[in-house]
Amino acid sequence: MNENDITTPPAPCAPEDVRRIACVGAGVIGGGWVAHYLARGYDVTAWDPAPDAEQKLRRLVDAAWPALTQLGLAEGASPDRLTVTATLEEAVADAQFVQESAPEKLELKRDLLARLDAAAPAGVVIASSTSGYPMTDMQTEAADPGRLVVGHPFNPPYLIPLVEVVGGDKTAPHAVTWASRFYEVAGKSVITMASEVPGFIANRLQEALWREALHMVANGEATVKEIDDSITEGPGLRWAFMGPMLTFALAGGEGGMAHMLDHFGPSLKSPWTRLEAPELDKELYDAVVAGCDDAADGRTIADLVAERDQGVIDVLRATGRLPQQRTKEDTK
Ligand SMILES: NC(=O)C1=CN([C@@H]2O[C@H](COP(=O)(O)OP(=O)(O)OC[C@H]3O[C@@H](n4cnc5c(N)ncnc54)[C@H](O)[C@@H]3O)[C@@H](O)[C@H]2O)C=CC1
Numbered sequence: 597m598n599e600n601d602i603t604t605p606p607a608p609c610a611p612e613d614v615r616r617i618a619c620v621g622a623g624v625i626g627g628g629w630v631a632h633y634l635a636r637g638y639d640v641t642a643w644d645p646a647p648d649a650e651q652k653l654r655r656l657v658d659a660a661w662p663a664l665t666q667l668g669l670a671e672g673a674s675p676d677r678l679t680v681t682a683t684l685e686e687a688v689a690d691a692q693f694v695q696e697s698a699p700e701k702l703e704l705k706r707d708l709l710a711r712l713d714a715a716a717p718a719g720v721v722i723a724s725s726t727s728g729y730p731m732t733d734m735q736t737e738a739a740d741p742g743r744l745v746v747g748h749p750f751n752p753p754y755l756i757p758l759v760e761v762v763g764g765d766k767t768a769p770h771a772v773t774w775a776s777r778f779y780e781v782a783g784k785s786v787i788t789m790a791s792e793v794p795g796f797i798a799n800r801l802q803e804a805l806w807r808e809a810l811h812m813v814a815n816g817e818a819t820v821k822e823i824d825d826s827i828t829e830g831p832g833l834r835w836a837f838m839g840p841m842l843t844f845a846l847a848g849g850e851g852g853m854a855h856m857l858d859h860f861g862p863s864l865k866s867p868w869t870r871l872e873a874p875e876l877d878k879e880l881y882d883a884v885v886a887g888c889d890d891a892a893d894g895r896t897i898a899d900l901v902a903e904r905d906q907g908v909i910d911v912l913r914a915t916g917r918l919p920q921q922r923t924k925e926d927t928k
């Protein structure tokens with residue numbers, strides 16, 4: 597959308613000045629957002645139509661609080677700063693940011709986002725936690741679609757840092773910029789996507805793995821336990837600190853990603869997955885090699901190998917699969 601076509605007013609306050617957040621839909625993810633925002637010292641209003649929603653929400657926050665306390669609470673943070681309202685309108689009336697986390701049903705999201713848009717103060721950015729719907733498909737009923745963005749979290753939002761932010765065709769670019777900055781200020785790690793793609797980035801990757809796993813179970817090729825062990829005892833150990841691209845660059849030894857592609861590129865055509873492999877043409881080859889160089893950010897292959905090896909040892913230790921490191925004091 598052209599910035600000149602935008603009628604969406606700017607947000608009434610800067611991302612740094614937000615104090616009051618509304619969370620609409622308070623199940624697994626909405627409740628997790630509530631816990632996160634409370635721990636970061638915000639005042640939170642929540643609304644959820646389920647009759648037992650308030651008890652469930654308060655139980656979720658209480659259960660999360662010890663972990664959040666361990667991580668370090670913001671000054672003044674308290675579960676007492678949560679207000680559960682009787683109506684959606686009350687929840688958002690005074691909000692400076694709205695996070696929608698209602699069930700993953702397109703019609704429901706369309707109607708709810710339109711209701712939130714009608715009730716929230718002008719310009720306030722409204723983010724949807726959707727796991728995969730493009731905002732273009734959800735913003736169809738809203739009077740001001742310009743302030744609607746996707747803010748896709750990971751479970752539980754109070755511990756997993758990533759939020760993927762992206763707008764739809766009718767989202768004002770300034771709303772996307774505002775939301776990304778807001779999430780950073782609120783302690784999240786943000787990827788602002790340049791364009792919409794269903795499932796965003798991380799869920800497309802997770803879903804590919806998940807579909808392949810389901811095919812293997814359905815065909816009797818692997819058990820559920822073998823699938824889980826193959827990740828927790830294998831690649832999952834590396835993915836906690838190094839993504840799949842740089843990890844595979846190290847499979848190319850001193851030749852890095854270029855050698856990895858020369859060596860293993862042909863196996864893209866082997867029947868290793870049920871997904872169709874993309875053509876490994878020069879453009880893709882160069883983009884992957886250059887992307888790895890960018891991600892390495894000046895670190896040599898030797899630096900990355902040392903980093904990976906230490907990371908795997910740290911993860912093995914942290915998950916109780918290696919003895920905790922003993923200090924000289926312990927061994928006296
Ligand atoms: N569960 C997960 O791991 C993740 C879920 N998400 C997304 O978060 C959103 C919520 O999912 P969950 O929390 O898992 O679902 P959930 O089923 O745990 O919670 C949904 C909540 O929405 C409430 N609700 C029902 N109708 C509503 C309405 N019209 N307006 C407002 N609230 C309504 C329900 O009472 C329930 O408490 C979905 O869009 C989902 O795709 C995103 C990331 C991870």
Ligand SMILES: C[N+](C)(C)CC(=O)CC(=O)[O-]
Binds near residue numbers: 749751799
């Ligand atoms: C299962 N899920 C598709 C709803 C998962 C997510 O959207 C993100 C996550 O927490 O992995």
